[in-house]
Amino acid sequence: MKIKKADFVKSAVYEKDYPEQLDKMEFAFVGRSNVGKSSLINSLTSRLKLARTSKTPGRTQLINYFLINDEFYIVDLPGYGFAKVPKEMKKQWGQTMERYIASKRKKLVFVLLDIRRVPSDEDIEMLEWLEYNDMDYKIIFTKIDKLSNNERAKQLKAIKTRLVFDNEDVFFHSSLTNKGRDEILNFMEEKLNN
Ligand SMILES: Nc1nc2c(ncn2[C@@H]2O[C@H](COP(=O)(O)OP(=O)(O)OP(=O)(O)O)[C@@H](O)[C@H]2O)c(=O)[nH]1
Numbered sequence: 001m002k003i004k005k006a007d008f009v010k011s012a013v014y015e016k017d018y019p020e021q022l023d024k025m026e027f028a029f030v031g032r033s034n035v036g037k038s039s040l041i042n043s044l045t046s047r048l049k050l051a052r053t054s055k056t057p058g059r060t061q062l063i064n065y066f067l068i069n070d071e072f073y074i075v076d077l078p079g080y081g082f083a084k085v086p087k088e089m090k091k092q093w094g095q096t097m098e099r100y101i102a103s104k105r106k107k108l109v110f111v112l113l114d115i116r117r118v119p120s121d122e123d124i125e126m127l128e129w130l131e132y133n134d135m136d137y138k139i140i141f142t143k144i145d146k147l148s149n150n151e152r153a154k155q156l157k158a159i160k161t162r163l164v165f166d167n168e169d170v171f172f173h174s175s176l177t178n179k180g181r182d183e184i185l186n187f188m189e190e191k192l193n194n
């Protein structure tokens with residue numbers, strides 16, 4: 001799939017702020033703060049500055065809707081698990097993100113995990129929540145440019161002590177080199193066509 005058009009639509013907090021159309025597929029990106037959600041969206045759309053990224057965790061605090069090829073939405077969500085913000089703010093971002101996931105929109109959720117880390121309790125909770133509610137989701141390991149092939153194999157072993165999956169069922173991506181981008185785009189296209 002080629003992304004020819006990517007437009008920012010709106011930011012939202014509550015369900016009443018989401019786009020009115022319900023017929024369009026929505027691909028949402030969740031994961032802990034700083035895992036690379038916004039960077040991945042920029043990589044997929046080949047736009048450097050579509051979604052705002054930052055070295056400081058907690059950049060994305062609202063739900064940001066992007067309309068792609070006038071056909072489907074990409075949804076950038078606030079991250080979880082970042083300690084260095086006041087409790088009340090963390091709670092608000094968490095609720096904003098959870099409300100979206102719990103909503104009955106026509107969506108697929110990409111859960112992003114940093115390839116360099118063993119999944120946190122919050123990562124596992126998120127995956128269990130999606131599983132329990134029978135929601136459509138896929139795992140993407142991010143920042144794969146930061147590890148050599150050897151290191152990656154080792155790290156996958158460590159990750160699998162907490163999380164069971166087949167390598168063929170997950171995606172591996174780098175926003176720096178765009179490696180893994182086509183696999184994700186092809187998967188999205190298949191999803192749109194069935
Ligand atoms: N080397 C490398 N750096 C990355 C990659 N993806 C993201 N980063 C860096 O990681 C940092 C966080 O990226 P963001 O895309 O802002 O992360 P986010 O998940 O949207 O973070 P929040 O909005 O705070 O939840 C930035 O400094 C990015 O440049 C990647 O694939 N490779």
Ligand SMILES: [Mg+2]
Nearest residue numbers: 037038059060
């Ligand atoms: Mg972000």
